[in-house]
Amino acid sequence: MASAKMQQNLDRTLEFIKKFVKEKNYSPSVREICAALGFKSTASVQNYLERLRAEGKIRREYSKNRTIYLVEDEEEFSDFESVPMLGNIAAGQPLLAAVENDVKLHFPSDFFHLVGDNFCLTVKGESMREIGIMNGDVVLIRSTPTANEGDIVAAQINNGEVTLKRFFKRGNEIVLHPENSSMEDIIVPEGTEFRILGIAVGLMRNTLAR
Amino acid sequence: MASAKMQQNLDRTLEFIKKFVKEKNYSPSVREICAALGFKSTASVQNYLERLRAEGKIRREYSKNRTIYLVEDEEEFSDFESVPMLGNIAAGQPLLAAVENDVKLHFPSDFFHLVGDNFCLTVKGESMREIGIMNGDVVLIRSTPTANEGDIVAAQINNGEVTLKRFFKRGNEIVLHPENSSMEDIIVPEGTEFRILGIAVGLMRNTLAR
């Protein structure tokens, strides 16, 4: 059975591998581990590695160089999407150009529905506060040129500022409805230059406390 | 200059490395790349790798085995915190035990303030909707046994359900204030068993659309 010292060395080994991979992006060699743990023989390390493998803590490919990795990391790995942040886009500037400015946020894909192209924007103002979209929130938008009635859309009228509102149609007009009872609907008459950039699918807020 | 075919091979090489690393968790060897691209000489691959390195697309350690990795991945890499989700905790059960149930969500650390220990919970009910915390939202909580007045705290009274409210003191009583004008403050008299689990620092929502 594993003595206390042995157990400690197993932990140190795991710790070292984890740190090494995080730092260098590739697996340590047996000899590197050997040096790091202060052993004088690589055989000792083989011993530890074999135990860790048996315990299911690490995996490695037989006889291949630098192919050790932690099973834990494998499980913990969460995919995420790197989503461009929409800044203040100048009038007439196409969306994609603005997006070039290259500020990106990461949305974990184990929580958000991330399909197709996405971007995100920071909410300014109180127009959607009654459904819990507050000033300063970051809203995740799925890029799409169309929307269904009732969707929350990011839209642009006459190439002006991008606005976030609930989307409805009334006859041939489009109605952009703020979720704030003290504000009026925006009516977009037929023929107005109007563009849906996408629909809101998620939200992150980091302003509850600091 | 790079011919079209050359460029295509550069792309294929990058693509292969990316896929390989994602799949196997370790870097391909030069010979593996060679085989995958259908070359007959590793020298060809060296040629490509050197170009990619010069372009800044990849990094590698001179003469070390399997140490190729994409710079793109490095940049895209967002650190994240794996945060345990607080389920319904049974009466009297200490928090940490409940947390063992091991559902975790990932919070990107480039957006949230992640210091110390954290957990998260799903909001039930409408008691905080006036500050934009809605039913179904996931709230990130920083574990701490104390709070300042005005903080939004996750707290437990008499080992009952965990509740999310704004925290105040009034004399020797504690006041838990719902941010919903149709609900009453909860007064916690002195001597009541009361425990602050942490304070809310962030929020994620994926229910805006599906």
Added chain:
DNA sequence: GCAAAAAGTGAACATATGTGCTAAAATGAC
């Protein structure tokens, strides 16, 4: 203490792998 078991050492060995060099093949400009 003592014997058995466990852990660590050293050295050799096998191979996986990166590198470099020359020549052949392919490509491109004219």
Added chain:
DNA sequence: GTCATTTTAGCACATATGTTCACTTTTTGC
């Protein structure tokens, strides 16, 4: 087509690295 340039092939070579095994040292059970 011809020639210059680029790209690929073929090897040889140096090393980095994993593996194994006999032997020594340390630890453990009694």
